[in-house]
Structure formats: C-alpha cells, structure tokens
Amino acid sequence: MFTLHGNGVGAGIAIGRARIIHRPGQEIPKYNIEPEQIDQEVTRLADGIESAIRALQTIKQQIPAEGAEEVNAILDAHLLMLQDPMLSQEPSSIIRAQGINAETALQQHADHLEKMFNDIDDPYLSSKSADVAQIINRIQGELLDEQGSLTAQPEGKFDDQIIIANDLTPADTIELTKHRIGAFITNLGGPISHTAILARSMKIPAIVGLHGAIRYLHNGDLLIIDGKRGVVLVNPDEAALITYRRRREKIVSRIQEMDALLNAAAETLDGVSVSLNANIGLPEEILESVAQNAAGVGLYRTEFLYMNRETMPDEEEQYEVYSHVLKQSATPVTIRTLDLGADKQVDGGRVSDTITTNPALGRRAIRLCLHDLSLFKPQLRAVYRASVHGETRLMIPMMSNIDELDQLFVLLDEVQQELTSQGYDFDPDIPIGGMVEVPAAAISADLFADKLDFLSIGTNDLIQYTLAIDRIDDEVNYLYNPLHPSILRLIKITIDAGKAANIPVSMCGEMAGNVEYTRVLLGMGLRDFSMDPSALLEVKRQIRLTDTAKIEPKVNMLLKTADQKVVKQLISEINE
Amino acid sequence: MIIEKRIKIINKLGLHARAAAKLVKLSAGFKSIIKLHNGNKQIDAKSIMGVLMLAAAQGVELKLIAEGIDAEQAAEDIAALFNDCFGEGE
Numbered sequence: 001m002f003t004l005h006g007n008g009v010g011a012g013i014a015i016g017r018a019r020i021i022h023r024p025g026q027e028i029p030k031y032n033i034e035p036e037q038i039d040q041e042v043t044r045l046a047d048g049i050e051s052a053i054r055a056l057q058t059i060k061q062q063i064p065a066e067g068a069e070e071v072n073a074i075l076d077a078h079l080l081m082l083q084d085p086m087l088s089q090e091p092s093s094i095i096r097a098q099g100i101n102a103e104t105a106l107q108q109h110a111d112h113l114e115k116m117f118n119d120i121d122d123p124y125l126s127s128k129s130a131d132v133a134q135i136i137n138r139i140q141g142e143l144l145d146e147q148g149s150l151t152a153q154p155e156g157k158f159d160d161q162i163i164i165a166n167d168l169t170p171a172d173t174i175e176l177t178k179h180r181i182g183a184f185i186t187n188l189g190g191p192i193s194h195t196a197i198l199a200r201s202m203k204i205p206a207i208v209g210l211h212g213a214i215r216y217l218h219n220g221d222l223l224i225i226d227g228k229r230g231v232v233l234v235n236p237d238e239a240a241l242i243t244y245r246r247r248r249e250k251i252v253s254r255i256q257e258m259d260a261l262l263n264a265a266a267e268t269l270d271g272v273s274v275s276l277n278a279n280i281g282l283p284e285e286i287l288e289s290v291a292q293n294a295a296g297v298g299l300y301r302t303e304f305l306y307m308n309r310e311t312m313p314d315e316e317e318q319y320e321v322y323s324h325v326l327k328q329s330a331t332p333v334t335i336r337t338l339d340l341g342a343d344k345q346v347d348g349g350r351v352s353d354t355i356t357t358n359p360a361l362g363r364r365a366i367r368l369c370l371h372d373l374s375l376f377k378p379q380l381r382a383v384y385r386a387s388v389h390g391e392t393r394l395m396i397p398m399m400s401n402i403d404e405l406d407q408l409f410v411l412l413d414e415v416q417q418e419l420t421s422q423g424y425d426f427d428p429d430i431p432i433g434g435m436v437e438v439p440a441a442a443i444s445a446d447l448f449a450d451k452l453d454f455l456s457i458g459t460n461d462l463i464q465y466t467l468a469i470d471r472i473d474d475e476v477n478y479l480y481n482p483l484h485p486s487i488l489r490l491i492k493i494t495i496d497a498g499k500a501a502n503i504p505v506s507m508c509g510e511m512a513g514n515v516e517y518t519r520v521l522l523g524m525g526l527r528d529f530s531m532d533p534s535a536l537l538e539v540k541r542q543i544r545l546t547d548t549a550k551i552e553p554k555v556n557m558l559l560k561t562a563d564q565k566v567v568k569q570l571i572s573e574i575n576e
Numbered sequence: 577m578i579i580e581k582r583i584k585i586i587n588k589l590g591l592h593a594r595a596a597a598k599l600v601k602l603s604a605g606f607k608s609i610i611k612l613h614n615g616n617k618q619i620d621a622k623s624i625m626g627v628l629m630l631a632a633a634q635g636v637e638l639k640l641i642a643e644g645i646d647a648e649q650a651a652e653d654i655a656a657l658f659n660d661c662f663g664e665g666e
Contacts, residue, residue, distance in 0.1 A: 077597035077624065086625035113625075120631040131593045132628075 001236050004217075006185070006210030008230030009196045012255070013248040014183035014205050015241070018221040019161040020214060028140065030104045038099065042092050045102035048143040052135070053082045055142070074131075081135050087113075103143050110136040162223045164213055183225040185213050185232060199227075203255070207232055261537045261544075262293050268522065269547040276540055277334075277530040279508055283321055286328045288533040297333040298456065298530020299395070299508035300325060302379065303340050312375065318382035326390035333390060334456070334508075334530075335383050336435070338375065339365045339397040360464070365398035370407050380415045387427040395456060399434040399441050405451050408432075437461035437509075442490035445497035455498050456530070459509025463487055482511050483567050488524070488559050495525045506530055518542040519574050523555030579651040581640045587661035590633040593624075595662040600624045602657055608644025610654070621654070 033041045060075045081087055090112075094105035110132070117129045160182045167188040184199050189208035199206035205227025207213075217223070217234065224233040224244045233240055266274045277298030278289035289297060305313045305321060313321075326333050341364020369376035383394055396408060412432070419426055436442050437458035449455060459482060460471070466486050469476045481487070491507070498505030506528035511517050513531025515538050521529070522543065529539060551574050558570050587595065603610045603621040610621040612630060619626035621640070632638060642650045657663075 073594040073597060076601070077593035080597050080600050080624040081593075081628075084623050084625045086623050116629060120629065 001240065002234050004207075004210055004213065004232040004234065006207040006213070006230050006232070008227045009199050009206040009208055010204060010227040012183075012203070012205040012227050012251055013244055014162060014223075014225040014227075015244060015248065016160045016162045016182035016223060016225075018164055018217050018219055018223050020164045020217065020219050028103045028107050029101065029144075031101050033095065033099050033101055035099065038096055041095050041102055044143070045091055045095065045106065046088070048102065048139050049082055049088055051142040052138045053079060055138070056082065077131065078135050078138075081132065082139070087135075103140060106136060106139060106143070162225060164217055166214060183207070183223075183227070185210055185217070185223075185225070187211055187213050257541075258537045261540055264540065264544065266295075266540045266543050268543055269545070270549050272522070272527070272548050274522070274543050275506075275528045276536055276543075277506070277508075277528070278533045278536065279513075279530050280325075280533075283325050285533065286325050289329060292533045292536040294330060294533060294536055296330050296391075297325070298506050298528070300333055300335045301339065302336060303338055306338065306340060312378075315378035315382045315385075318379055319385050322382055322386035322392075323389045326386055326392060329390070331391035332393050332431075334393040334395050334433070336395040336397055337366070337379055337383075338369055341365060341368050360470070366396050366404055366408070367398070370404060370411075373411070377411070377415060380412065381419060384415060384419055384426040384428075384430070385424055387430050388425050392427065393431045393433060393454065395454075396432075396434045397458070398437055398461070399448065400438040401440075402447060402451070405434070405448070409451075435508075436490075436494050437465070439466045439490060442494050445494040446500060449497045449501035449503055452503065454503050455494060455505045457491060457494055457505065457507040457509060459487070459491075459507065459511040462490060462509065466490060482514075482517060483520075483558070483564075483571065485559060485562050488520070491521070491526075492524050492559060499525065504528055513539060515539055515542045516571070516575065519546050519551050520555055520558065520571070522546055522548050523551040523574070524559075577643070577645065577647045579640075579642045579647040581642075581651045581655055582637055583640050583655050583658045584637045585632050585634055585658060587658075587664055588634055589664070590636070591627055591630060593628065595664070596624050596627040598662050599627055599654065599657060602653060603650070606642070606644070606646045606650040606653075608642045608647045608650050610643075610650055611641045613639040613641070 056075055056079050060072065060079070087109075091102065091105040091109045094100070094108055095102060098105070113132055114129060117132070160180060162183045162185060163181055164185045165187070167186050168184070181202065181204060183204050184206040186206070186208050187210060189196060196206060196208050205225050207225060207227070207230055210232065213232075217232075222235050224236050224240065225231075226233075226244070233244070236244070266276045268274070275295050277296045278285075278292065278294035279299040279301070280286055280289055280297055281301045281304045286297070302318075305318065322335060341359060341362060363371060369379075380394075383392065386392065396404070399405065409432075416426070416428055431453035433452050433454035433456060434441070434448055435456050435458045436445060436448070437460075439462070441448055442457075442462065445455065463469075463480060463482055463484075464471055467479055467481065467484060469479045471477050471480050495505050505526070506512075507521065507526055508530040510531075512521065512526075512529040513535035515535075518529075518539050519542065531539065554570055554574050558567060558574075561567060561570075585591065589595065591599070600622055612619055612621050612627070612632075614630050614632055614636060617630060619630050621627065630638075640651055640654060642648075642654075644650075
C-alpha cells in the first residue's frame with residue numbers, strides 16, 4: 001500500500017480497479033524491421049491509422065445532438081488530419097528508407113511536424129500543435145494496441161473502474177459519459193480542465209495534476225480515491241478498505257440528501273424565509289453558484305480582474321466580464337468595487353509603489369479608489385453599463401467615513417451624466433450599498449443606513465479590526481474569535497440599524513458560510529446570507545432544522561456574556 | 577480555367593483547426609486544383625495539414641488560385657466562407 005497526492009475534484013470517495021487509457025508521452029518502442037517484413041510494417045501503420053479513423057467516426061456518431069457543435073467540429077478536423085496524405089505518407093517513406101518500426105517512424109514525423117509548427121509565427125500555434133499531438137497519440141495507441149484504448153471497449157466495460165490518463169481529450173470525455181465510471185486520475189490538468197469539469201458533471205471524484213500517475217499505477221491496481229483530500233491509496237490493506245467503504249456509504253447518502261436540498265426552500269421550521277446567495281471571485285465561479293441554486297450573488301469580488309497582470313483592465317474589458325456574469329447568474333448580482341491594498345496587491349506596481357508599515361490601516365479599498373479616479377471611474381462606468389443585462393447592485397468595501405459616501409454620490413452623478421450624454425443605456429437606480437467591516441461603520445450603522453440602499457457585513461475584516469489581531473500572524477491568531485461579544489454586538493447593531501432604516505442587511509464574510517454560526521445569526525435577525533457556493537446546501541440544511549423562536553432567547557444571552565465557557569455551553573445548546 | 581483571387585482573413589482566430597476543417601471540406605467538393613499562397617508559401621487547400629501550416633492569422637491576405645472546370649465557383653464559395661468568418665461569428 002502507498003499513497004499519491006494531486007488536486008482533488010469533487011467530494012466523493014471511489015473504490016475500484018485502475019484502467020490506464022492511452023498513454024501519450026510514454027516510451028515508444030524502437031526496433032529494426034527485416035527487409036522482407038517492410039511491406040508488412042507499412043501495412044501495419046496504414047491499419048493503425050485506419051483504426052484510429054474508425055474509432056473517431058464511431059465517437060462522432062455517438063455525440064448527442066444538442067450542444068455538441070464545438071466538439072463535432074474538432075472531431076471533423078481530427079478526422080481530416082488522420083486522412084491527410086501529408087500525415088500518413090511520410091512515416092511510410094521513413095519505414096522504407098530506414099528499416100525501422102511504424103511507431104518510431106510516426107514519432108519522427110511527429111517531431112518534424114512539431115518543428116515546422118514551431119517555426120510558424122502564429123498566435124494560436126499552440127492549439128494547432130496540441131491537435132496534431134492528439135491525433136498522433138491516437139495512432140500510437142492503436143499501433144501499440146494499448147489496453148483500454150477507449151473505443152475498443154464494449155459497452156459497460158468501464159463501469160466502476162478508475163480511469164487513468166495523461167489528460168482527457170474532448171472525444172474521450174464524450175465516450176466516457178456513457179459509462180458508470182468510478183473516478184478519474186490524470187497526470188495533467190487543473191481544477192478547471194476538461195477532466196475536472198466532466199467529473200463534476202458526472203458527480204464523481206477525480207484527482208487531476210497527479211504527476212507521475214501513469215508511471216506509478218498499473219492496470220488492475222486496487223485504488224481508493226479520496227476526492228476531497230486529493231489522495232489515492234494504491235493497493236490498500238483490508239483495514240483501509242473497511243474504513244473507506246464506510247465513509248463512501250456515508251458520503252453517498254449525504255449526496256442524496258444534498259440533492260434533495262438543492263430544490264428545497266431556504267425556510268426555517270417556523271416559516272422564516274431566508275435568502276441564500278453566493279460569493280464569487282473569478283467569473284467562472286458563477287457556474288458553481290448556479291449549480292447550487294443560489295438566489296443571486298451577494299458578493300462579486302472584482303479585484304481578481306486586476307490581479308496577476310501587468311496592466312489595469314479597461315472599462316470595455318470590465319463591461320464584458322460584468323455583463324457575462326449578469327447574464328449567466330441568478331440575480332441580483334452585487335458587484336463590490338475594487339478592494340485592493342492590504343493583503344491583495346496588484347502586479348502592475350500601481351498599488352504597491354509605496355511601502356506602508358501597516359497596509360490594513362492604509363490607503364486601501366474605497367480609500368484608494370477615491371484617491372485614484374483613473375482607477376475607479378472606469379469600473380463605475382462599466383458597472384452601470386452592464387446593469388442593462390440584469391439586476392445589479394453596487395457595493396463599496398471598507399467604508400468608515402460618511403464623507404466617503406458623499407464623495408461617492410457626487411462621482412456616481414458625474415458618471416451617470418457622462419453615460420447619458422454619450423448615449424449609453426443603463427439603470428440609473430441600481431441599489432448602492434456599503435460593507436460594514438470597520439468597527440466605525442458598525443457602531444454608526446444607522447448613520448450609514450440613512451444614505452444607502454443596503455448594508456453587507458464583512459466579518460473577516462470586522463473581526464480583525466475589532467479585536468486588533470492579524471489573522472495570518474501565528475502569534476495572535478488564537479485570539480480570532482467570531483463569538484467575541486464585541487463582534488456579536490456589532491453584528492446586532494448593524495442588523496438593527498438596517499431594520500430601522502428599512503433596508504436589507506446581508507452578511508458575506510466567512511461566518512455566513514459556517515453552519516456553526518447559522519443559528520446564532522438567524523437568532524440575531526439576519527435573513528440574507530452570502531457565502532462560498534460550496535457551503536450553500538449545508539447552511540440551507542441547518543436553516544431548515546432551525547426554529548428561530550426557540551433560539552432567540554439564548555442568542556440574546558450570548559450577547560451578554562464574556563465568559564467563553566458560558567459561550568461554549570450556549571452555542572452547543574443553540575446548535576443541538 | 578484559372579481563377580486568381582485575394583482573400584483576407586478576418587476571423588479572430590485565423591485558420592485554426594475547426595476553420596481549416598471547414599475550408600478543406602468545402603475545397604474537396606470541387607474538381608479544380610485549389611492552392612492557397614501566403615507570401616512564398618504555397619499549400620493545397622484540400623490538405624488540412626497544409627492549411628494548418630499556412631500560418632494564417634487574422635489580418636493576413638492570402639492568394640487563392642483555382643484551376644479546373646469549376647474554378648470560378650470554387651473561388652467564389654471559398655471567399656464567401658472566409659468572409660463569413662467560417663461561421664464562427666467573429
């Protein structure tokens with residue numbers, strides 16, 4: 001028994017036998033061919049290509065009609081390449097000229113083609129090389145008669161097997177969806193690779209980017225895949241098998257329960273309806289939010305657009321991205337303006353050009369934006385312009401002074417006038433809200449609430465600023481405590497201020513996505529949660545098991561004690 | 577009959593695999609010999625490997641030479657495919 005580690009995708013556990021499918025990049029056998037067998041070798045190559053063509057044609061026929069245009073077009077191109085004399089003639093000549101085997105001749109030609117592609121000045125070159133490499137690999141697979149060449153398998157043969165590959169092609173993924181696969185393991189690929197997407201849609205675990213998987217694993221090895229931890233147990237002993245079988249059963253029944261939750265209402269036992277929203281950063285994450293049935297996006301962190309790049313995204317780029325998110329998502333989508341500075345630095349050097357001793361208390365977020373309008377205005381314009389594509393809300397991070405809001409409103413007027421005079425369509429009435437994450441904002445939440453359309457509590461920063469501890473500082477992070485009475489009181493003040501001003505208050509910090517605190521927050525009157533999409537169903541489950549009337553008195557007691565032993569006792573009573 | 581025509585690549589991705597496949601399929605339907613030139617490079621429009629090697633990105637102008645009884649129709653249809661961005665919309 002030994003273990004391997006990669007990037008886990010999907011939460012499940014799978015137990016099954018290893019099945020290695022075509023192995024691009026593996027050793028190509030090289031040997032000489034006797035002169036009298038040359039003709040036979042040339043025929044073998046032709047047969048290999050012919051089999052590859054048949055295999056692709058079979059796959060092509062099996063593509064489901066709807067939504068497969070893209071894949072179909074790629075398969076067409078691959079088929080034409082296989083049938084092109086420019087691909088097949090040269091290796092035959094090499095076999096004859098050098099008296100070597102078909103695999104070696106094909107590889108020589110592939111290397112030659114790759115060199116030719118490398119000499120071409122074409123920005124989309126790499127995708128062409130990848131196409132050529134894929135079909136060469138397919139022919140090599142046929143020539144080597146590899147076990148598990150996908151299409152050679154009769155229907156049903158892959159059931160409950162663990163598929164191991166260097167990487168999966170679109171053709172493979174179509175073929176594989178017809179089987180009941182246990183799990184995937186690939187050498188290459190990240191969390192948004194073909195394989196990962198396929199695994200998620202099939203609701204099975206996968207380990208991607210497990211370098212060396214093909215080298216260490218053999219056909220028929222008994223494997224346990226733990227998708228959550230990204231671990232593969234190879235040829236496990238009996239004890240491990242028993243443990244993991246038990247865990248798998250638990251997970252399976254849990255998945256069934258979660259599936260049922262997906263369409264259930266977010267409503268407490270006593271009929272209180274709650275709005276559950278998603279936090280997203282990368283625009284792709286909207287898919288996860290939709291998959292988990294989020295009511296909308298409670299926090300869209302736009303700073304990811306600005307990070308890891310040399311130049312700032314311009315208005316047009318931002319408009320495109322925000323429009324895309326609005327079109328894909330359930331709405332409203334709450335777009336938070338740039339929250340840069342402190343722990344999130346931009347590569348372009350624009351933000352980090354001066355060294356501040358304490359960036360968390362420095363010119364960050366709304367402070368930075370109001371200071372540098374060339375950074376802020378294009379974003380505001382893009383948000384307004386995108387607002388025609390769906391219900392949009394604009395949210396300001398880290399507000400601490402009323403002045404900041406006044407400046408913001410002047411700026412928003414200006415932006416609206418410009419857009420109108422330039423003939424752009426936009427929604428002039430999108431709700432404007434602010435994040436309550438500085439104690440100053442929470443304590444005077446009523447004053448901010450008077451000027452805004454909504455408030456959203458950011459607990460991560462609120463806790464750090466209130467308790468004066470840096471969470472990533474190992475020496476003090478033991479003091480990080482969401483249940484500190486000061487934190488609960490600030491949250492309560494904010495929720496009450498929203499109620500008095502008749503504006504919605506949501507929470508988008510980590511606390512909102514932790515089931516440990518769901519009931520406490522409900523008890524304080526929070527009705528709008530926003531969290532990482534992966535936490536949505538767990539929290540919904542907890543909400544559906546909660547009776548708010550029963551927990552409210554205990555939550556009120558929680559607000560009045562500093563004794564952590566009492567806090568612990570109350571929490572376990574609230575959560576029982 | 578020999579027809580010569582200048583064709584500009586206007587789609588964003590140029591002659592990538594899927595676009596190339598469409599071009600080759602269309603060309604294969606004509607009896608004429610169809611060649612594409614990019615500078616001093618010349619390829620057979622009925623060979624996808626050739627088309628991929630043409631290094632034809634957005635903005636490049638190609639010269640098409642069709643020779644045969646249906647050369648005129650071939651040149652016209654192929655030019656239309658390029659101008660339609662290979663049906664990709666951009």
